[in-house]
Amino acid sequence: MADDLMLMLLADARLPVAGHTQSGQLEAAVRSGLTAAQVSVLMRSRLGSVARVEAGTAVVALHRLRAGLPLAPVVDAWAARTPAAPMRETSHTLARALLRLVRRLFPDSPHVADAAGVEGVCRPIVLAAAAAAGGISPASLGRLVAYDDLQTVASAALKLLPLDPLDATSWVHDLLPAADRLATEVAALTSPDEIPAPSAPQLDLWALAHAATTRRLFSA
Amino acid sequence: MLEDVSKDRGLRIGVCGPVGTGKSSLIALLCRELAADLEIGVVTNDIYTDEDARFLRSAGVLDPARIRAVETGACPHTAIRDDVTANLIAVEELEDEFAPLDVVLVESGGDNLTATFSPALVDTQIFLIDVAGGGDVARKGGPGIERADLLVVNKTDLAPYVGVDPVAMVSDAGSVREGRPVIALSRTDPGSVAELVEWVRSELALHRGGGLVPADPGPMAPHFHADGTSHSHDHDADHQHV
Numbered sequence: 001m002a003d004d005l006m007l008m009l010l011a012d013a014r015l016p017v018a019g020h021t022q023s024g025q026l027e028a029a030v031r032s033g034l035t036a037a038q039v040s041v042l043m044r045s046r047l048g049s050v051a052r053v054e055a056g057t058a059v060v061a062l063h064r065l066r067a068g069l070p071l072a073p074v075v076d077a078w079a080a081r082t083p084a085a086p087m088r089e090t091s092h093t094l095a096r097a098l099l100r101l102v103r104r105l106f107p108d109s110p111h112v113a114d115a116a117g118v119e120g121v122c123r124p125i126v127l128a129a130a131a132a133a134g135g136i137s138p139a140s141l142g143r144l145v146a147y148d149d150l151q152t153v154a155s156a157a158l159k160l161l162p163l164d165p166l167d168a169t170s171w172v173h174d175l176l177p178a179a180d181r182l183a184t185e186v187a188a189l190t191s192p193d194e195i196p197a198p199s200a201p202q203l204d205l206w207a208l209a210h211a212a213t214t215r216r217l218f219s220a
Numbered sequence: 221m222l223e224d225v226s227k228d229r230g231l232r233i234g235v236c237g238p239v240g241t242g243k244s245s246l247i248a249l250l251c252r253e254l255a256a257d258l259e260i261g262v263v264t265n266d267i268y269t270d271e272d273a274r275f276l277r278s279a280g281v282l283d284p285a286r287i288r289a290v291e292t293g294a295c296p297h298t299a300i301r302d303d304v305t306a307n308l309i310a311v312e313e314l315e316d317e318f319a320p321l322d323v324v325l326v327e328s329g330g331d332n333l334t335a336t337f338s339p340a341l342v343d344t345q346i347f348l349i350d351v352a353g354g355g356d357v358a359r360k361g362g363p364g365i366e367r368a369d370l371l372v373v374n375k376t377d378l379a380p381y382v383g384v385d386p387v388a389m390v391s392d393a394g395s396v397r398e399g400r401p402v403i404a405l406s407r408t409d410p411g412s413v414a415e416l417v418e419w420v421r422s423e424l425a426l427h428r429g430g431g432l433v434p435a436d437p438g439p440m441a442p443h444f445h446a447d448g449t450s451h452s453h454d455h456d457a458d459h460q461h462v
Contacts (some may be wrong), residue, residue, distance in 0.1 A: 214274070
C-alpha cells in the first residue's frame with residue numbers, strides 16, 4: 001500500500017489524540033500582542049525551530065527503530081533541544097495520547113512496543129513508531145510533522161483571533177514548500193547528534209509564561 | 221469497540237449540561253456528601269480552564285491535588301465526545317496517583333443541550349438543567365435530557381422567582397425519559413440531596429458488581445412534528461436522517 005493513505009490518517013485533525021488542546025504557543029503569543037496578520041510569521045518561525053527539532057527527532061527515531069538501535073539517546077537529544085519544561089511536558093502528554101491510538105492500530109508492532117518502553121517518551125518518538133509500523137518513509141514522516149505543526153497553529157488561530165478560515169488555510173498552503181524543504185533537510189538523518197539544534201527563545205518564553213497562566217483555552 | 225469497564229477501578233461519572241446550570245456546585249455537593257467514606261477525584265473542563273477547578277478548591281471539600289483541569293481548546297463537546305483522550309489521560313493519572321479511587325467525577329465544560337459523554341470516557345452520566353433556564357427546557361429534549369443515566373433539574377428553590385413550576389418541569393422530563401430517573405434538586409432541600417447521593421451510591425454498587433454497562437445517550441435528538449407529537453428512533457432500525 002502506498003504510504004499516503006496512512007499519512008492522511010495520521011495528519012487528520014479528527015484523529016483522537018488531543019490535538020484540539022494545542023495552539024503551538026499561539027495563545028500565549030496572542031496574549032502578548034501578536035496580531036492576525038502575524039500568525040503566518042509564527043508558523044514559519046516554528047518550521048525553522050521547534051518543528052525542525054521535532055521532525056529531526058522523528059526521522060532519527062524511525063531510523064533507529066528500523067535498525068534495532070536504542071531510542072534513549074534520541075529522547076535525550078530531543079530534550080536537550082527543547083529547553084522549555086512546559087513544552088517537554090506537553091510532548092510527554094501528547095506522546096501518551098498518541099500511544100493510545102497507535103497501540104490500537106498496530107497492537108502487534110514491536111516498534112510500538114519499543115517506543116512505549118522508552119523512559120520520557122516524547123511525541124516524535126511515537127510518531128516514528130507509527131511510521132515504522134505503518135510503512136511511512138523518513139521524508140514523509142518529516143512532512144507529516146511539519147504539516148501538523150502548521151495546521152495546529154492555523155486551527156487554533158481561528159479560536160483566538162478574528163479571522164476568515166480561508167485565510168488560515170491559505171497560510172498553511174503558502175508554507176507547504178517550506179514544510180517540504182524541512183522534510184528534505186532531515187530525511188537522511190540517522191544519528192541523534194545530527195538532529196538540528198536551532199533556538200527560538202521567544203517561543204520558549206511564551207511556553208513558560210503560558211504554563212503560569214489560568215483561564216487557558218489551550219495547553220502550554 | 222469500547223474498552224471493558226473494569227469493576228476493579230473506580231466509577232467514572234460524567235456531569236454535563238448547559239452553562240450555568242450548576243455542574244461545579246453539584247460536584248462540590250457530591251464531594252461534601254461523599255468524601256467522608258469514598259475516595260474521590262475530579263477532572264474539570266471549563267472553556268476557561270481552571271475556573272471550575274478554582275471554584276472547587278475554594279469550596280474546600282477536596283484535596284486540591286485531586287482536582288485536575290483539562291484544556292479543551294475551546295471545544296468542550298469534542299473533549300467529552302469525539303476526542304476524549306486528554307480527559308482520559310487526566311482520569312488515569314488521578315487513578316494512578318491516588319489509587320484506589322472509588323469515584324472520579326468528570327465535569328464537562330458548559331455546552332449546549334446536545335453534548336453528552338462518550339461511553340469511552342465515563343461509566344455513567346448526569347445531565348443538568350435548571351429551573352432558571354426556563355420551564356420549557358425539559359420539553360425541548362435532546363440526548364442528555366432524554367437518555368442520560370440521571371437527569372437533574374437543579375435550583376428548584378429558585379422556581380417561584382423565575383415563574384417556573386418545578387413539578388411540571390420534572391413531569392415533562394419524566395415523560396420524555398421513558399422511566400429513567402429524574403431528581404429535582406435544591407441544595408437547600410436535604411431530601412433532594414439525599415436522593416442524589418443515593419443514586420450515586422447505587423451506581424457505584426452496580427459498577428462494583430460488574431453490572432454497570434455504559435449507555436450512550438447521544439447523539440440523535442428525537443424529531444418533533446408540527447402537530448406536537450414526537451418520537452425517538454430505535455437505532456437498530458434502518459432509517460435515514462435528512
